[in-house]
Ligand SMILES: NC(=O)c1ccc[n+]([C@@H]2O[C@H](COP(=O)([O-])OP(=O)(O)OC[C@H]3O[C@@H](n4cnc5c(N)ncnc54)[C@H](O)[C@@H]3O)[C@@H](O)[C@H]2O)c1
């Protein structure tokens with residue numbers, strides 16, 4: 001099987017098709033605001049995507065089933081933790097370029113950006129939101145329109161689940177509309193930059209659909225557009241990317257534990273290993289969180305019995321919170337009656353997102369431990385969580401100084417920049433005992449020199 005790539009966005013290649021900005025020569029529906037794009041689901045992926053097309057001359061309909069969300073957007077604008085992204089969205093909100101809608105409308109393109117959570121009971125992707133979106137689009141579909149799935153889905157979903165739902169709920173046969181998959185790969189924290197700059201993969205259920213999706217994205221992104229032989233290959237490639245990263249983090253985590261068994265501090269050893277031109281160990285840590293990496297590898301096991309390493313990697317990463325806890329217990333002897341400051345609740349540095357965060361699971365683990373729960377149900381270990389990026393969470397949040405005051409131990413669970421600026425002398429003065437568990441490689445020799453007993457991953 002081969003894949004083709006075309007250069008997108010800069011107009012320097014003959015294969016790319018500019019859309020929307022009025023410079024189009026052969027785009028399907030023309031540009032200059034006459035091409036309409038509906039984006040279904042205005043979350044982390046959909047809202048920036050809607051803004052991308054609206055900022056590039058398309059007329060965009062942003063559709064979301066949550067009326068509150070639409071109202072908040074109308075009144076307060078975007079509230080991402082990226083100021084430039086908020087400006088980018090706010091610039092088109094309330095203009096004729098971006099209309100907010102609770103129900104689908106007719107459009108040349110429909111992009112599906114709805115959630116696809118993993119249903120752990122059924123051990124399968126929950127495709128109910130994708131189905132619901134397709135059911136809403138179907139009656140609005142016209143011959144020649146193009147539906148593009150951007151949500152992460154198991155291979156086969158676009159052609160089978162979405163294709164069948166569109167056909168069953170509308171008047172059109174599959175051959176009369178275009179259907180393709182184009183995965184989103186934005187990195188939370190750098191959404192705007194990656195939305196415009198990343199390469200894209202597109203795979204349609206036939207060549208015409210692939211070309212329609214390719215032409216659309218070629219008009220708005222600066223990266224290359226890689227065409228897949230079919231939608232399932234594009235769906236698989238997206239899952240392979242995140243599975244690859246998850247498994248590589250698992251190797252780093254397992255090697256870190258082995259290193260410590262040998263009395264070796266992991267990170268300096270990894271730096272040395274990475275001097276080899278063909279070695280690139282990732283960073284060990286307290287586990288893998290976020291919306292995608294802990295979930296996407298699981299989709300691959302839905303119709304395959306060959307996911308042994310992939311499943312083991314997941315287990316290694318999920319098990320890291322217990323390893324961090326072991327390091328803490330090793331330092332303190334016992335956790336009972338101890339005060340533990342946990343720095344960082346977000347799933348990774350400099351973001352506010354706590355979805356699937358190892359830090360949240362770590363805190364829960366401390367609370368759930370039978371020997372640490374008093375007869376009145378209260379916890380015998382006093383956990384004080386501090387996170388300068390997180391405003392709301394299921395746990396109480398403390399200021400930096402209040403969390404450290406009288407603490408027996410400090411655990412770094414997230415690599416926020418603010419934590420690298422901490423003065424170890426001040427930390428040592430505030431704490432009662434001196435145990436530090438650094439699961440994120442934030443400390444250096446000066447922390448030992450300040451009299452702190454640091455256990456590092
Ligand atoms: N967040 C990321 O960084 C990221 C990156 C790449 C891919 N993805 C994938 O993109 C998809 C969307 O993720 P997200 O993070 O943007 O989700 P999200 O939860 O932030 O947003 C999804 C939105 O879809 C809306 N919605 C639900 N059903 C709908 C329907 N039938 N019609 C219209 N709107 C509907 C919800 O109200 C919500 O606002 C998922 O499949 C995810 O795995 C996410």
Ligand SMILES: CC(=O)N[C@@H]1[C@@H](OP(=O)(O)OP(=O)(O)OC[C@H]2O[C@@H](n3ccc(=O)[nH]c3=O)[C@H](O)[C@@H]2O)O[C@H](CO)[C@@H](O)[C@@H]1O
Pocket residue numbers: 152184185186187188241242245249282283284285286287288289290291292293347348349
């Ligand atoms: C292939 C890829 O790059 N995909 C990205 C990924 O985005 P993400 O934000 O989830 O990815 P990460 O930044 O890797 O973080 C994940 C977790 O792994 C921990 N981690 C990381 C590196 C390391 O060396 N050691 C670690 O322990 C980190 O702390 C955090 O908990 O999925 C998105 C949705 O599909 C994609 O769009 C986006 O491209």
